[in-house]
Amino acid sequence: MSGPRPRHVTVDGRRVRHRVDGDGPPVVLLHGIGRSLRDFTAQxxxxxxxxxxxxxDLPGHGGSLPTPGPATLAGLARSVGGYLDAVGVEGPAHLVGNSLGGAVAMTLAVTAPPRVATLALVDSAGFGREVTVALRLLAVRPLARLLSRPSRALARRTxxxxxxxxxxxxxxxxAHALALARQPHAARVLAELVRELGTAGGVRPQWREELLTGVSRLDLPVLVVWGDRDRILPAGHLDAARARLPRARTHLFADCGHMPxxxxxxxxxxxxxxxxxxxxxxPARPVR
Structure with a gap:
């Protein structure tokens, strides 16, 4: 695989790093918390x-500058809509989101339905309370600064x-993960998102319920996939996806972690x- 050939575009007055290739219907790939567009290089x-x-690169991640004010799920989704405006994508796009990126994709679908043709959710946030202890501890303010301090050992553990x-x-x-963590705004954006979406006890139920209710009301094809060895968001969340989105296609990958x-x-x-x-x-047909 060749490496990403990123460019930058201005969205609402701030720099956004992106990569664009190919011709045909638009597809938008959205990475997870603390990550970058490189997670989708193969796809x-x-x-x-x-x-x-x-x-x-979502705002405050990789080579994209953060949005003004605290980082929020709604703000990330708005920034994706602003990006589509900036690059001239007028019709609906296929959204593919991993982890936090899945929640961002769902949020855009609920708040701006004409923007979205389909949703493909890859080990997506939003389906359950359980999340890795590392992210739960980051929701505790006294621990956040200590635990988010960049180090090669922490990057390797992650x-x-x-x-x-x-x-x-x-x-x-x-090395790439360490470079991302060393961005001057990275720790702040990470902490803000973790505290908005969860607590030391796990992912907050309020935003999950609101979001899944909204998605379930959309006439939108949805694919949900998971790795059965995911240690960030456990594979049991796929059962919740099947219950809340019964028309969705679903698939469980064997011997696979958080990034199928x-x-x-x-x-x-x-x-x-x-x-x-x-x-x-x-119409979408469920595949189990």
Missing amino acids: HELLADGFRVHSI ERAIFHDPAYVTDERV QIERADALHAMLREFWADASTG
């Missing part, structure tokens, strides 16, 4: 054959928690193409 390059693929197969925990990935878009790149790529092809020809 970006596979999907660029047939789609106009946009990978974005990468190890994300992947089931340790072969994916490369020196290059650890990397550990099961080819399989997810094929699944996305089939999902979008079927969505363009008729």
Whole structure:
């Protein structure tokens, strides 16, 4: 795989780092908390054959500057809408979100339905209370500064928690994670998002209930996939997705961690193409 070729665009007066390739229907790839568009490199390059693929660094992540004021889920979703305006995407786009990016995608779908053609949610936030203890502890103000202090050891532990197969925990990935954590605004944005979305006891139920109720009311094709060895958001959340979104397609990847878009790149790529092809020809059909 070649590395990302990022560019920058101005959205509401601030710099947003993005990557755009291919021609065809628009696809938008949204990464998780504390991460960057590089988490979607494999999918970006596979999907660029047939789609106009946009990978974005969310505000306050990677090479994108934070939005004014505290970082919030609603603010992240608004920024994605602003990005689509800035790059001239007028029609609905296929949104693919991993972890926090899934919650951002759902929020945009609920608040701006004409923007969204389909939702593909990859080990997405929003379906359950359980979350890794590392993020729960970051919600405790006295601990947040200490636990978010960048170090190579912490970066390696984080990468190890994300992947089931340790072969994916490369020196290059650890170095990139450390560079992200050393961005001057990274710790603040991380802490603000963690405190808005959760507590030391887990993910807050209020925003999850509101968001899932909104998504369930949309006439929108939805695909939800999970890795069965996810140590960030456990695979049991897929059962909640099936209960709350009974028309959604779902799939559980065996021997896979929090990022099927990397550990099961080819399989997810094929699944996305089939999902979008079927969505363009008729009503979504659940696949369990």
